[in-house]
Amino acid sequence: xxxxxxxxxxxxxxxxxxxxxxxxxxxxxxxxxGCYQCHGHVGQGGTAGARLAQTxxxxxAFTAYVRNPASGGMPPFRAKVMSDQELxxxxxxxxxxxxxxxxxxxxxxxx
Amino acid sequence: xxxxxxxxFPNPVDRRGFLKGAAASAAGLAAAAPPIxxxxxxxxxxxxxxxxxxxxxxxxxxxxxxxxxxSLGIEYCAANPGSSFxxxxxxxxxxxxxTNPEWLTCCHEESSVAMAHGYAKIEGKPMMIMAHGTxxxxxASMAIYNAYCDRVPVYIVLGNILDVDYRRGNAEWVxxxxxxxxxxxxxxxxxxxxxxxxxxxxxxxxAYKISxxxxxxxxxxxxxxxxxxxxxxxxxxxxxxxxxxxxxxGDSAAVAEAAKLLVAAENPVIVAGxxxxxxxxxxxxxxxxxxxxxxxxxxxxxxxxxxxxxxxxNPGPQVAGPNxxxxxxxxxxxxxxxxxxxxxxxxxxKFGMEAHPTTKAGAKIITVSAIELNHxxxxxxxxxxxxxxxxxxxxxxxxxxxxIEAVKKLITPDRRRALDERGKKIAEMNRQAxxxxxxxxAIGWDESPISTARLAAELxxxxxxxxxxxxxxxxxxxxxxxxxxxxxxPYQYIxxxxxxxxxxxxxAAVGAALANKKHGRLSVSIQCDGDLxxxxxxxxxxxxxxxxxxTVMHNNRAYHEERMYLALLAAKYDRDLGRSDIGSALNGPNxxxxxxAKGYGQYAEGPISNPNDLGPALKRAIARxxxxxxxxxxxxxxxx
Numbered sequence: 001x002x003x004x005x006x007x008x009x010x011x012x013x014x015x016x017x018x019x020x021x022x023x024x025x026x027x028x029x030x031x032x033x034g035c036y037q038c039h040g041h042v043g044q045g046g047t048a049g050a051r052l053a054q055t056x057x058x059x060x061a062f063t064a065y066v067r068n069p070a071s072g073g074m075p076p077f078r079a080k081v082m083s084d085q086e087l088x089x090x091x092x093x094x095x096x097x098x099x100x101x102x103x104x105x106x107x108x109x110x111x
Numbered sequence: 112x113x114x115x116x117x118x119x120f121p122n123p124v125d126r127r128g129f130l131k132g133a134a135a136s137a138a139g140l141a142a143a144a145p146p147i148x149x150x151x152x153x154x155x156x157x158x159x160x161x162x163x164x165x166x167x168x169x170x171x172x173x174x175x176x177x178x179x180x181x182s183l184g185i186e187y188c189a190a191n192p193g194s195s196f197x198x199x200x201x202x203x204x205x206x207x208x209x210t211n212p213e214w215l216t217c218c219h220e221e222s223s224v225a226m227a228h229g230y231a232k233i234e235g236k237p238m239m240i241m242a243h244g245t246x247x248x249x250x251a252s253m254a255i256y257n258a259y260c261d262r263v264p265v266y267i268v269l270g271n272i273l274d275v276d277y278r279r280g281n282a283e284w285v286x287x288x289x290x291x292x293x294x295x296x297x298x299x300x301x302x303x304x305x306x307x308x309x310x311x312x313x314x315x316x317x318a319y320k321i322s323x324x325x326x327x328x329x330x331x332x333x334x335x336x337x338x339x340x341x342x343x344x345x346x347x348x349x350x351x352x353x354x355x356x357x358x359x360x361g362d363s364a365a366v367a368e369a370a371k372l373l374v375a376a377e378n379p380v381i382v383a384g385x386x387x388x389x390x391x392x393x394x395x396x397x398x399x400x401x402x403x404x405x406x407x408x409x410x411x412x413x414x415x416x417x418x419x420x421x422x423x424x425n426p427g428p429q430v431a432g433p434n435x436x437x438x439x440x441x442x443x444x445x446x447x448x449x450x451x452x453x454x455x456x457x458x459x460x461k462f463g464m465e466a467h468p469t470t471k472a473g474a475k476i477i478t479v480s481a482i483e484l485n486h487x488x489x490x491x492x493x494x495x496x497x498x499x500x501x502x503x504x505x506x507x508x509x510x511x512x513x514x515i516e517a518v519k520k521l522i523t524p525d526r527r528r529a530l531d532e533r534g535k536k537i538a539e540m541n542r543q544a545x546x547x548x549x550x551x552x553a554i555g556w557d558e559s560p561i562s563t564a565r566l567a568a569e570l571x572x573x574x575x576x577x578x579x580x581x582x583x584x585x586x587x588x589x590x591x592x593x594x595x596x597x598x599x600x601p602y603q604y605i606x607x608x609x610x611x612x613x614x615x616x617x618x619a620a621v622g623a624a625l626a627n628k629k630h631g632r633l634s635v636s637i638q639c640d641g642d643l644x645x646x647x648x649x650x651x652x653x654x655x656x657x658x659x660x661x662t663v664m665h666n667n668r669a670y671h672e673e674r675m676y677l678a679l680l681a682a683k684y685d686r687d688l689g690r691s692d693i694g695s696a697l698n699g700p701n702x703x704x705x706x707x708a709k710g711y712g713q714y715a716e717g718p719i720s721n722p723n724d725l726g727p728a729l730k731r732a733i734a735r736x737x738x739x740x741x742x743x744x745x746x747x748x749x750x751x
Contacts, residue, residue, distance in 0.1 A: 033688040034678035037671065037750055044554040044562055046589035046751035048675055053554050075460045075682030082688070100553040108568040109549045109595075111575060 019085060021059075021092025029090050033082065038073070043097050048073065053097040063087045169342035173202035175308050176334060179315045180239060181211055182350045185266060187230070187625065188212040189223035190241035191250075195270025195286050198339030199241065212239055215625075216655055218648025220247045222618040224254030224329075226649070227265045229582060229619030232413070232605040233626035235389055237264040237322055244271035244291030244333060252295055253612045258329045259298035260492045261412070261609025262385050262445075262482070264322040265329035267299070272336035273306075283336075292331040297489040300328035308338060308345050316351045324356040325388065325506040326481045358388075359481055361505030363513065369442065369477045369501055370517035374526065376440035376475075378533070379405045380424065382433070383415040384446035386507045390601040393417075395511035396444075402518050404534030408433035410447055411585075411593060412606040418598040421538035425545060427594065440475045443499075444507035449478065450495035459676075460683050479514075481506040492610065548594040559720045560747045563665065566637070566725065567591030570663060573729045574635055577737075579603065582623035583616055583636040587672075588665055589751050592637070602632065613670075614645030617662070621653045624660035624741075633736060635661045638743075640697060640704065641670040647707055653741040654712035661736045662708070662743040663729075666718065667750045668698045708743035717745025 030036055038049025045051030050071070055062065066077045066087055077087070103109050176199055180188075192200060203214055217223040220242045227238035242251050248269055258265045271291045272278050278287055292302035301321045305311040311334065318330040373379050381400060387393045396416050400407045406424040409416045410433075416423060426433040432452050435441055443449050453476065456466045470476070476499045483504045486493055503510065522530065552564035567588060575597070584607035585592040598604050605623055608615040616638055624634035643664070653660055669692070677691035692698075701718070708715035714735040716728050725746065732742040 034674070034691055037675045037678055037691070040555060040562070040749050040751065041560065042555040042558050042562075042749075044564070044749070045551065046563065046749075047586060048751050051551060051554065069460065071458070073458060073460070073679070075679040077682050077688075078685055080685040081682060097554075100550075101556055103546075103549045103553050106553055106556060106568075108565075108572050109552055111568075111572060 019088070021088040021090075021095075023089070023092045023096050025086070026089035026091070026093025029082075029086055030093055033077075035090065043094055052094050054099065055094060059088060059091050062091050171198055171202065171340055172308050172311075172343055173198040173334075173339040174206045175343055175348055176311055176315075176339065177202045177207040179312045179350050180268075181207065183266075183315070183319045183353060185212045185237065185239045186234075187215050188239040188241060188268075189215040189217050189226045189622075191217045191220050191223060191247065193241070193243040193247050193270055193286075194282065195243045195245075195247075195272060195336055196241050196268070196334060196339065197270075198336065199268070199270070199334055202339075215652060217618075217652055219646040220250035221254045221614055222621075222646045222649040222652065224251045224258060224265055224267070225615045225618035226622030226625070226652070228254065228258045228261065228263050228609075228615065229605060229622030229624075230626045231258075231263045231265065231327075231622075232261075232619075233580065233582070233602050233623045237266040237319070238622065239266040239268060241268045241270065243286050244269040245286050245288050248291065248294055253610075254615065254618075255295050255329050256298045256490070257608045257610040257612045257615050259300075259490075259610070261606070262326045262328060263609065264327040266319060266322060267295075267329055267331045269331060269333045270336060270339075271304075271333050273304070274335075274337050277337045291333045295329075295331060297487055298329075299331050300326075300485060302331035302333070304333040305335070305338070308343060308348055311338065312348065312350045316353050319353060320355060325358045325509070326485050327388070328485065358506040358509035359484060359504065360513065361479055361503040361510035365501060365503045366510060366513050367517050369479075369503065370514055370521055372440050372475055372477060372501070373403055373405070373442060374518055374521040376405075376438075378438055379403060379440040379442060380435055380438035381405050381407045382435070382441060382443045382446050382449070382452070383407055383409045383413075384444060385412045385606075386415045386444045387413045387601060388506075388508050392508035392511070393601050395508060395515065399511055399515050399518065401534075402515060402522065402530075404530040404537065405442075406537050408435070411590070411604065412447060414598060414601050414604040414606075418593055418596065419545075421541050422534065423541055424537075425541055425548070425594070427544065427548065427551075427590075434469075435474075436469050436471055438470065438474055440477065441470065443476065443478045443480075444511075445480050445482065446478070448494045449476075449499075450497045453497070459679055475500045477501045477503065479503045479505055479507045479510050545594075552591065552595060555749065557722055558749070559722065560667070560749050561720065561722045561725060562749045563588035563751060564591045564595070565722050566663065566665070566746060566748060567595050569722075569725045569729060570635065570637070571596045572726065573733055574633060577633040577733075578631065579633045579635060580623065580627050581605075581636070582620040582627070582634045582660070583638060584608070585637060587639050587751065588637055588748075602627065602630075613639075613642050616642040618646065618649040618652075620660060620662065621649050621658055621741075624653070625656070625658050628658060633661070633733070634659060635663065637665050638662045640664060640666045640668065640702065643704065644697070644702070647711070650708050650711035650713055650741070650743070657739055658741055659736045659739050660741045661729075661732055662713075662741065664704050664717065664743065664745045665748050666702075666704060666745055667748050668701060669696045669750070671695070671750050704743065704745040708745075714740060714742040715745070717743075718747050719744060720747040 043052030223240040230238045303314040322330040408424040555562040620636035627634045674695040705715040705717040735742040
């Protein structure tokens with residue numbers, strides 16, 4: 001936890017110099033770098049990865065987590081393979097995932 | 112020695128009468144080979160250096176072998192044909208009239224065994240498979256390993272020619288082996304190579320008995336080619352009576368101690384691995400859980416516990432690794448990798464290795480397992496050593512009734528009230544988890560590729576009012592059927608491969624569907640694309656034998672588990688993240704599974720990528736399956 005907080009502080013400082021996320025590049029990276037493999041093409045999550053759609057994490061916490069994931073299955077994406085700007089782009093793309101329909105509006109989920 | 116004075120083994124009868132009696136009762140009977148004069152028998156034996164050209168309509172040894180197999184009540188024999196067991200095949204289809212067992216034409220020995228694997232998990236008894244002792248067994252071996260790890264009985268008969276005098280040419284030399292079963296001895300429970308028909312009868316009955324004594328496992332019997340094809344010369348052949356062993360039951364004192372711990376516990380959790388061998392297993396587990404008002408974490412290796420039961424510990428997608436950190440007593444019933452689910456290890460994304468318990472300090476662990484009666488050394492399926500507080504050796508299903516009675520005696524009215532309060536909390540947690548699963552299922556509902564949650568929900572909508580059976584594992588689709596469907600009957604789920612050997616799913620589904628056929632059940636399989644490509648010929652076997660089965664492809668166009676590992680390691684080593692498709696993706700070109708299935712004689716549609724097309728396609732395919740034929744839908748899906 002202490003490590004994560006330190007990393008978060010460091011990340012917030014570093015991200016101050018990051019431009020706003022480019023959703024088009026984020027989409028490209030999300031697919032090319034394999035984020036979808038565990039999290040699904042629309043961030044729905046599943047056996048292998050957590051849900052990303054409608055994440056409540058702010059960018060700094062998101063970036064800090066990706067750099068040093070707590071989960072045993074999540075790879076640590078260091079700056080050498082994914083820059084802060086690229087992570088900001090991916091984050092911006094994730095934030096474009098549409099709100100899911102309400103369960104009450106899907107008859108098949110009310111069987 | 113004659114058993115003519117033993118009422119269980121009457122005097123020899125004629126051939127037709129013998130067969131009738133053996134098939135009818137499964138009890139041993141004295142065989143009745145038509146008398147063959149010793150002089151004539153000698154003339155039938157080829158002599159070294161001299162051509163012998165004697166034809167005879169004498170009864171071959173393989174006829175007697177068929178009588179033996181019939182006495183065991185085996186319904187089917189799955190095989191890819193092979194010359195080393197041609198004698199037996201001829202006897203099965205002509206002398207045995209191709210019934211009990213009925214011959215199933217398979218296109219690969221791995222399919223034969225995996226069909227038997229799936230069949231046994233529905234029917235509760237073994238199917239026979241036949242294979243060459245060499246090349247056939249080599250093909251079959253992975254599937255045998257799966258069955259071994261999954262504690263499933265498979266009755267394996269191998270053809271082989273031990274006597275060099277009888278090997279006609281190169282093919283029979285390269286198909287012969289000194290010790291055929293040696294290759295799979297590490298992952299079978301018992302084997303034998305009989306050298307006479309009498310020996311075959313005894314070992315065949317023994318093999319069945321051993322295979323069907325918990326822990327269930329595959330067994331191997333070698334049918335020598337010479338014994339198969341030469342005339343019967345042995346006198347007073349008989350088939351021993353099949354006396355099944357009772358399942359091993361846990362020690363009474365240990366069971367009483369377990370009951371004390373469970374009743375006194377504040378928050379006991381039951382972990383169910385391979386518990387239910389029969390419908391009784393489900394009933395017993397439900398009764399124990401309800402008595403204790405304890406949460407059940409079902410590893411979903413069998414249909415152990417109803418998925419919509421209020422005490423079902425809904426783990427979301429993490430079925431294999433439930434959270435046990437809140438338990439003060441954990442009862443593990445034939446659990447797979449118990450150490451693994453009670454410890455946390457350094458992830459694959461980090462260097463080095465550390466492990467620590469995830470259970471809370473002082474938590475007591477009780478195990479009930481029959482596997483301890485059948486440990487082997489070489490293959491490591493036994494998992495890491497678990498420091499249990501009470502290790503009960505015994506079959507869980509056989510041990511549960513005594514445990515239930517012991518628990519009943521200890522629950523006072525006051526304790527009953529406390530347990531019921533606990534049960535209400537668990538039920539509320541369960542209700543919330545089910546609701547959360549539905550919210551998660553809604554994400555990506557209209558996306559293409561089709562989400563696995565949508566796939567599961569659409570399928571459930573079509574089968575829920577039928578007498579259905581899911582004859583596939585659901586782990587690769589994020590366990591959505593487990594999370595959204597209502598599994599309640601013993602035949603509604605069959606678990607996974609056991610040894611995680613891919614190539615199992617398609618044939619296991621066909622075998623399970625065959626078992627379901629006579630009960631009129633609707634069999635459905637969610638079929639991974641990578642798995643089907645190992646031996647797709649099993650689709651033809653399903654068509655040929657008119658086995659009704661709906662195969663719904665989970666076509667994520669990859670060996671996806673491995674693709675994720677590659678991406679993970681590339682990230683770990685700071686390397687290119689974009690190359691994990693190399694060696695693991697199944698695209699370029701995309702595989703057209705509907706065309707493949709049509710080529711094998713099945714009704715098929717696809718590829719289907721639009722989620723709105725899924726429901727109508729399922730309806731059309733299910734109509735074909737209900738009419739008695741197999742059908743396949745190729746659904747292009749999200750990865751997990």
